[in-house]
Amino acid sequence: MPWPKETKFLGKETPRVEGPAKVSGRAKYTGDVAPAGVLYGAIFRSKWPAARVKSVNLAKARIAPGIKAAILARDGEFDVRYYGDEIAALAGTSKQAVLDALALIEVSAEPRAFVVKEVDALKTDAPTVVAGRANLTEGAAKETGDVEAAFAASAAVVETRVSTPIQVHHPMETHGHTVQWDGEELSAWSSTQGVFACRDSFAKSLNVAQNRVRVRCEHMGGGFGSKFTPGAEGVLCARLARAAGAPVKLMLTRFEEGLAVGNRPSSFQKLKLGADADGKLTAFEIYSFGTPGHTAGANTGGGSGGASFPAPYLYKPAATRVKQGSVAVNAGQSCAFRAPGHPVASVGMEAVLDDLAVKLGMDPVEIRVKNDPFDVRRREYAIGAEQFGWKQKYRKPGTMAGAVKTGVGCAGAAWMSGGKGTQAEIQVNADGTVEVRVGTQDLGTGSRTVVQVVAAEMLGLGLDRLTVRIGDSRLPPSGSSGGSQTTAAVSPAVFDACENVVAELKKLSGIEDPRGENWQAACAKIGNLPLQVRGKWREGLSTGGAGGVQFAEVEVDTETGFVKVKKLLVVQDCGLVVNKLTCESQINGGVIMGLGYALYEQRVMDARTGFVLNPTLENYKLPGAADMPEIEILLIDMPERGVIGVGEPCTVPTAAAIANAVANAIGVRVPDLPLTPDRVLAALGQVPKGTADTVRRPGAWVDGRASVAAAPVAPWVERNGGGQAYR
Secondary structure (H helix, E strand, O other): OOOOOOOOOOEEOOOOOOOHHHHHHHOOOHHOOOOOOOOEEEEEOOOOOOOOEEEOOOOOOOOOOEEEEEEEOOOOOEEOOOOOOEEEEEOOOOOHHHHHHHHHOEEEEEEEOOOHHHHHHOOOOOOOOOOOOOEEEEEEEEEEOOOOHHHHHHOEEEEEEEEEEEEEOOOOOOEEEEEEEOOEEEEEEOOOOOOHHHHHHHHHHOOOOOEEEEEEOOOOOOOOOOOOOOOOHHHHHHHHHHHHOOOOOOEHHHHHHHHHOOOEOOEEEEEEEEOOOOOOEEEEEEEEEEEOOOOOOOOOOOOOOOOOOOOOOOOOOOOEEEEEEEOOOOOOOOOOOOOOOHHHHHHHHHHHHEEEEEEEEEOOOHHHHOOOHHHHHHHHHHHHHHHHHHHHOOOOOOOOOEEEEEEEEEEEEEEEEEOOEEEEEEEEEEOEEEEEEEEOOOOOHHHHHHHHHHHHHHOOOOHHHEEEEEEOOOOOOOOOOOOHHHHHHHHHHHEEEHHHHHHHHHHHOOOOOOOOHHHHHHHOOOOOOOEEEEOOOEEEEEOEEEEEEEEEEEEEEEEOOEEEEEEEEEEEEEEEEEEHHHHHHHHHHHHHHHHHHHHOOOOOOOOOOOOOOOOOOOOOOOOOHHHHEEEEEEEOOOOOHOOOOOOOOHHHOHHHHHHHHHHHOEEEEEEEOOOOOOHHHHOOOOOOOOOOOHHOOOOOOOEEEEEOOOOOOOOOOOOOOEEEEEE
């Protein structure tokens, strides 16, 4: 790799360049943008989980005080398929004026039967979510090798059932846009993960030329995969602005975030795994389904199907059978969610592998090292086990005395990472100052600082000599920030631009190496017009294929069912570390998100009303400061691999490692995430009388148990008496 071996900034801890602006309140987010005469926008949403909308009357709303525009989301008759579906939108001079006018909208609709829970949707008499299409979309079984023969020849075989919940994105900054028209020119300030993707989507949806659309995102507060396009809210905002002849700001409420902007699909997994006497995996089988929302089978939130995911995950037995499906329900649609499919896959695969290790009497780390094909991860397990004290902490599951039991678990992750397509521009002024321009956006992960660090290193300058401009579709093009691509795409483009600057300055000044101490003298030769040079992503400066492993230590109170995570150790491959500070910050965030997935987060739907019962942060539980364990991070700095993104892989194995640690502590697997106290007690056979999760309904999946008397949908749903005891 051409990256320098001796560095001043690369790999060091550089504070965020935008830090002072954020802590002082000077940083401008989409909600802070307020062009002169800006109006407040809001969306009128369906109060029915399923209905045929016959007509929408906006007449009273249009003449309400302060209202400047009222539009329909769709023309003619149409179907709504979930509570919160968009029906109309208003713009007015104040928030209160719009809220008052929303109540004046009249809708004539025929409510229809609906279903919001996955297993209920599988019943033969369940309402059909999409007319003419079965709720369940099954993929064809995919097989390699002779699965039955491989299982028959295995020295040990285990079966494990797990389920994972719908996880809601809930970024700190809600989805939203401020849009202004100047004739046929559209300017949008968007909370987006892709200013260019957003520009293109606005242009297509509104039938406007791309060169007439400008999208800016100076700062944004998280997206996690849900902000690649303007969304329905962005298009409605732009239409309102055009109709009103004034700029409109439309920021979704926290309530709307829980309904209509995407989520991670659920999963119900039945896994079977076999190995020989030495622990070498011989056969694998999985049947799974989950819901991506009201349009099952769409390529959202997973692999080839709406709720599909990589299987078998990480480990590759010769004989495999994989059958996955998606089930439609009357709820909001899923979308990409940080490492789509991988956390779901990790929870199932790492659980069944741990169960197999216990049956064979093997160390869980040993069985992973024996079967993991990726040499980087095998190395990470060795490093992590030593640092974590695995040999000293691991004990046979459920053997610890006392009511409060300690357990440990581990899990691995994979992610493709990589990234291409970014360009960068550098302007060098005669006084030696430099401006670096890249169209990329900063999700809050430190992209500005990455650009600054790379440029300062390659030009031999102090950080104070450089300014960075990003987040504007009028700047050199860059891809969307997702898939752990940003740093791996941006860094090579800035590197290339810097090399081109050095080459141009060398020609202008005649100085062999114009960097560092020679910089000022070289820049003096520039003249009146600044030097502007472009660069683009180059092969050989970044690679894909990140691996990582995590170790978890937990305490489980067997009298209350409460799980406390004591420590999480992360060993992460990140190739060349660009900025250690922001890299570790990314990993901390990913781990915290995985902890929430393991212990707290789940969307709760009311089967009788179709309503999301916990759409806001008041009742959608996220980890707080008191929930934080010790998080230790070991970065495997491998400059020879180039720059590799870490945003996705660092969140993949956390929930699986925690779930395995809980099983190790209490000697029984809690089959369903999140690992709430009632579920822990249910697995131990100690559910308090009256606990809601003990309610049985025909066909309902409750903590991994189900009654199929009224729902002949095997093998998707089978009986499972509480927790899965180790045998």
